[in-house]
Amino acid sequence: MLRWPIWGLAxxxxxxxxxxxxxxxxxxxxxxAPAQKMYAQAVRYGDPLTQIVALHWRLATEGPSSGxxxxxxxxxxxxGFYRQAIAVAExxxxxxxxxxxxxxxxxxxxxxxxxxxNALDAYExxxxxxxxxxxxxxxxxxxxxxxxxxxxxxxxDRLLSLPEAERLTVRISTQGGETQEVPLKAAALNVRGVLYxxxxxxxxxxxxxxxxxxxxxxxxxxxxNLEDLSRESASATKK
Numbered sequence: 001m002l003r004w005p006i007w008g009l010a011x012x013x014x015x016x017x018x019x020x021x022x023x024x025x026x027x028x029x030x031x032x033a034p035a036q037k038m039y040a041q042a043v044r045y046g047d048p049l050t051q052i053v054a055l056h057w058r059l060a061t062e063g064p065s066s067g068x069x070x071x072x073x074x075x076x077x078x079x080g081f082y083r084q085a086i087a088v089a090e091x092x093x094x095x096x097x098x099x100x101x102x103x104x105x106x107x108x109x110x111x112x113x114x115x116x117x118n119a120l121d122a123y124e125x126x127x128x129x130x131x132x133x134x135x136x137x138x139x140x141x142x143x144x145x146x147x148x149x150x151x152x153x154x155x156x157d158r159l160l161s162l163p164e165a166e167r168l169t170v171r172i173s174t175q176g177g178e179t180q181e182v183p184l185k186a187a188a189l190n191v192r193g194v195l196y197x198x199x200x201x202x203x204x205x206x207x208x209x210x211x212x213x214x215x216x217x218x219x220x221x222x223x224x225n226l227e228d229l230s231r232e233s234a235s236a237t238k239k
Contacts (some may be wrong), residue, residue, distance in 0.1 A: 035061065048079035073105050082109035097101055100129050107138075116145050133162050133229060137170055140191055149195055156195075159188045166215060174220045186216040193225055205229055 024137055039054035041047075055072045069092055076085035089106040093099060107122035120142040127135040136159050143152040159165050165185040172187055174180050182195070193208035209226040 028173045033061075048075050050077040051118060052081075066095065070102065073102060077105050077109060079171075080112075082113050085109045098129055100126065103129055107135075111138075115141055120146060133159060133165055133168055134170065136162075137184055137187065140188060144191055144195065147154075149199065152195060153192070156192050174222060175224045176220075180218075180220055182216050182219050182221075186212045186219050186222065189215065189217065189223065191223045193222070193229075197225070197229060202229060202233055218230060 013055070015031035035054050036046040039051055040056070042050035042054060052072065052075045055068055055075060059065070059068050060070070069088055073085050073088040073092065076082075076088060086106050086109045089102045089109070092102050096102065103122070107119060107126045110122050113119075118141065123135055123138045123142060127139055128130075136155060140152055140155045140159065143149075143155060165188065166183050168184045169180045169181045170187050171185050173180050189208050189212035193205045193212065196202070196205035196208055197210040206226065206229055208221050209229065212222040212228070216222075
């Protein structure tokens with residue numbers, strides 16, 4: 001007579017213990033989706049091409065997200081797919097016009113494509129966002145290459161007016177094909193000297209090169225330019 005109640009009580013206790021145990025077990029997070037695992041693995045092994053595939057997979061399955069597209073622009077840039085990096089960056093800049101990272105990806109991509117005109121436009125927009133002396137110096141070099149000499153002089157004036165121009169440095173190529181780290185101010189003055197030399201104003205060119213050397217006496221490119229200018233002047237005097 002007592003067997004059924006005792007058996008039922010035992011079952012009830014067993015069920016309660018199981019329920020309690022199951023409630024006490026921690027809930028494990030879901031495993032990462034295949035595309036996320038693929039991307040993480042590609043990042044670990046430095047494989048930008050697989051990163052791009054994984055990001056497109058995620059965009060196709062998760063929908064367009066600015067974070068994913070931002071990462072895609074960076075992956076394209078790292079892989080050397082500069083036109084694709086520009087396309088994604090420009091799409092996102094329509095939504096985030098003050099995003100400096102995207103603006104820099106666009107500017108550098110045009111620069112590496114040797115599209116000087118678009119690179120200048122992109123760097124001018126980047127400088128508007130960052131007000132960085134480094135970006136202004138890049139504007140100067142691109143204006144010089146495009147022979148926009150009036151704009152180049154104005155940009156040099158702007159850079160020389162910045163207090164940090166004498167403290168910050170930039171790496172530039174020397175006449176021997178090596179690179180040298182020089183103050184931005186000295187680099188800008190050297191460009192100004194070359195401008196004056198092109199514009200047939202040797203005295204102003206000489207003054208600019210000498211001023212660059214005052215800022216940085218070991219400036220090899222400015223020394224070479226000053227020596228070339230002296231030889232030109234000596235040759236012209238003989239004639």
